[in-house]
Amino acid sequence: MKFGPDNYNHEERCSQGHSSASTIETIEAALSADPDIDSSAIEVRMLGPVVLLEGYITTPADRDRAIALAAMIVGQENVHDRMLSRFPTQ
Numbered sequence: 001m002k003f004g005p006d007n008y009n010h011e012e013r014c015s016q017g018h019s020s021a022s023t024i025e026t027i028e029a030a031l032s033a034d035p036d037i038d039s040s041a042i043e044v045r046m047l048g049p050v051v052l053l054e055g056y057i058t059t060p061a062d063r064d065r066a067i068a069l070a071a072m073i074v075g076q077e078n079v080h081d082r083m084l085s086r087f088p089t090q
Contacts, residue, residue: 020046023074027051030069037065042083044070051079056086 024044031039041056051070057063063083070079 023051027070027073030073031066034065034069037062037069039066041086042066047080049074049078052082053079054082055084057083058086060085 024046027044028039031037031042031044038058039062041058042053042062043055045052045054051074053066053070057066063081063085066083067079067081
């Protein structure tokens with residue numbers, strides 16, 4: 001899955017009218033479209049060019065996948081993980 005042209009970094013896209021709202025919507029759409037992740041309790045926020053992933057995840061793989069999806073859109077350096085683990089007890 002690829003989003004946006006490869007020749008622009010996130011800050012350049014924002015200066016070209018790429019709003020925080022559209023970035024959030026794009027990441028939320030990518031999370032909800034991925035069948036391998038439970039994103040129902042993940043919230044996406046932005047602080048300047050930085051994407052904050054907050055909320056709860058139920059598996060370690062969900063954390064990795066959510067970060068990877070957001071990084072494909074805004075770049076790894078612009079993703080901050082604030083998700084908490086809520087692993088089911090066995």
